[in-house]
Amino acid sequence: MSTKNKILDAAEVLFADKGFNGTSLREITSQAEVNLAAVNYHFGSKKELIKAVMSRYMNELAPLLESALGELCIDEAKPSLIEVFSAFIEPLLHLNTFKNNGTSTFLQLLGRGYTDSQGFLRWFLTTQYPNVFDNFTAAVHKAYPELSAEEMFWRLHFTMGTIVFTMSSSDALIDIALNDFDREVDIAGVIKQVIPYVAAGVAAPIVR
Amino acid sequence: MSTKNKILDAAEVLFADKGFNGTSLREITSQAEVNLAAVNYHFGSKKELIKAVMSRYMNELAPLLESALGELCIDEAKPSLIEVFSAFIEPLLHLNTFKNNGTSTFLQLLGRGYTDSQGFLRWFLTTQYPNVFDNFTAAVHKAYPELSAEEMFWRLHFTMGTIVFTMSSSDALIDIALNDFDREVDIAGVIKQVIPYVAAGVAAPIVR
């Protein structure tokens, strides 16, 4: 196992758990059993390490998402919103085979990135992986053409909020669910619950 | 203006903007034009200052929220979910008369608190202001009695996520909306957009 990967593996878990600002390089390097200076040697800076952690997941996820959402646009049949959002399930769960707890870790990282660091991750994702966003909005538009661009903008950001926020606190929520309802829930279970919710939200009657 | 209030006023703006961890006592005290030691003298610690900032808003908001949601429970008529969520509008907008940009600031603080500091704010709110949560879940149950406790738990947390996440990045989103759609949106406008979304999400068909 290379030093670079040892750092990435340790960093992603700590970042997901405690946020980017809340995790120090010393925590990361001692968890990775690597010298402190290794981060700056291999990645240049902490900010570049954060980008590298996110890139490793996005490079795995982006092509799957692009094709899954792209197929919906190619099909002549009009997709339902449930189908559009369900297109995320398989690519997201694929991250679990890519890495242990990969799905959960990635979604938590996404949540951290949106609130930490004053939106630099939003810039990073939208500029580095614009096709995912474009295909997604195109698929939603095909499913619900009456929605104006502005209404879609808001509803997609509401959706992003639902997903990202839920996932960034999913561990705590899953614990509560276990205590209060004696129900074992995993990340796939949460996704199954959240899809009808966001689909119905996006499909809500238009207010004017 | 007392030193205590000068600190609270400066702290809430900085906390909302940069998060609790991301704001230093030196930023707060220099913005408030008071001595650095004043925070520890008047509040004891940074953590207590955070609680004080949140309490000032919650003490203003909680009674209004409790009565607005309580009325829905007393009425014999079954409320719609739109009515339940609309019960939040007036109390929340009242914060704008309580302080400049009060609504936006409070909701951003709420968002920060849920992701920063590993959920200590969730504990703080649910233990210090349980009536708000109880009345809210009771009103939702009255509007949609078919929803099981577990399903309601998840959907209410999805809703919390939508609100909190949207509001914690509302300034950035409002800017984007201004650029892309030439549309001036204020916090009330965002609330008006988000209510149909969350109402439809909670009202989504049950999946089993």
Place this chain on the structure above:
DNA sequence: TTTGGATTCAAACAGCTGTTTAAAATAGCT
């Protein structure tokens, strides 16, 4: 085996963090 580039390492850097201290200043009361 020797050379030279890549990697690791301990140590130190300057700057920031929340908190504490003891003296100085202020305010309120007799």
Place this chain on the structure above:
DNA sequence: AGCTATTTTAAACAGCTGTTTGAATCCAAA
């Protein structure tokens, strides 16, 4: 005015932060 309690102040505290340095080590090619 004199005294007391409250508040403000500058300074220092120990501990943490990301980053840099230069020497030590490793390892493959010559």
